[in-house]
Amino acid sequence: MFNTVTIVGVGLISGSFSLALKEKGLAKKVIGVSRTAASAQKALELGLIDEALPLEQAIAQSDLIYVAIPVDVTIPVMKQVMDLVTDKQIVADAGSTKHALCLALNDHPMRRQFVATHPMWGTEYSGPEAAVRDAFVGRACVICEKEKSDPAAVEKIEQVYRALGMHIIYMDADSHDTHAAYISHISHITSFALANTVLEKEREENTIFELAGGGFESTVRLAKSNPAMWVPIFMQNRENVLDVLNEHISQLRKFKACLEKENYQYLQELIENANKIKRIIK
Template sequence: MNVFIIGTGLIGGSFAIDIKAAFNEALIYGIDQNEENLNKALALGVIDNKASLKGLKDATIVIIAIPVDATVTIISEVLDVVSDDCLVFDVGSTKQKLCEVVSNHHKRRNYLAAHPIAGTEFSGPEAAVANLYRGKTNIVCEVEKTAFKLQEKGMEIFSRLGMRIRYMDPVSHDKHIAYVSHLSHISSFMLGKTVIEKEKNERDIFDMAGSGFASTVRLAKSSPAMWAPIFKHNKENVIETLQEYITNLTQFKELMEKDDFDEIYKEMESTNHIKSILKGIN
């Protein structure tokens, strides 16, 4: 099984590690515009060989693990090269625009739109880890547009890697993911910005930062090269979620100004219900 991974960073590299462990016959080929990343991936044993897009004609599986804007640009070229028996899937955090781009491609049946909800705040081949996807949800969109035998090939990979599968249309996916992923990253980036600006005048602030701050701002360490295109592609949904978030923050501020701490207590108590919703999620 010849597995070509376009993008040898955290996400693509972690797929490489797990696929090599799950499929003894798998040979992993890496494609990356960043030659340094490609060399690191090879030196670390994440990939077995370097490759180029021309080599995709020999691929059994192609995994596109690059920023979503780059995926939209390259997806048609990838489909043009692969054989009829090759499965191509991406791992991007937005799906509507990508599915629209490939909708009329003559090899649309070779493509599976996927979004494994997994990752860390780190990037690059050195960030790749084993079992990143075990127990994680993988959202698959427009599965009916992928050839059945290629669906089966993809599901076998996802199953062996320990992922749970959810099916969703691209529009719903992008709307829901804006709330549960994109908004949290924006919040983290802006919290980090606020504290950094304050730190200019109060040098001791980071010495006082506890685990609560560290966990909340963790996502601010994520790659801007990956997240800026996501916000661009999901602009309308992100703006909608931001507006709702800003409204809640403003209401909280107004309660503080009114010294209405009984209502603040009720707001927090009501929100505690999220503990039961998120129970068991890593």
């Protein structure tokens, strides 16, 4: 499908994307652009990329430029990328927020070459070593502001994500950010806060280590996530995240009130309501 693809950033998402492109035969060559020589070297060693080059040289020989870096640096880097591409090239990002980026690129003369995407897959790990085979499978990929992109570019990007096993959902950038706050960003905050709670209350770390079972691990797993990725997400999606966080704190206060007042009938009802999530996730 592509002769040469450049990935900007050589980490969890871009690395896994590159492995999938290669495995599916969708790219003959993948070039990596990285701010640090060590990451580029690691990505080469792991076979995530065939070559490491500076941004300009990489773009000059690529059909697709795929940007997957923290969302705060995405905006200036993406402007650089867009200033360098022609209408024969496609640009896509993989960022967890969409409003700020779409707004920043809205009036760029090459806007139609850009497809705003968010493949909703990830793990709590980061860097080239975090890249895995068979990522993305069975998950959703959101495409925002489809109407502002060249239809042929959108179609190619959709073909790639579908070949990777994803299903496509279309949204405007604001809706994406609202939903992402509910579905993804709040889970990370609760997990970070839960880790801090346990680290604060449970001074005997050996005991946590010995006792921690499946429930604890699954709720606290995301607390290992990288602040370099998550602080910018929370900055860019601040209002939505605050809105959901306020609701979450008020939901937790209901549990607190039940326990304080020993109102176990209401506690039962709160849990029964939570059980409705069964309808939604298997």
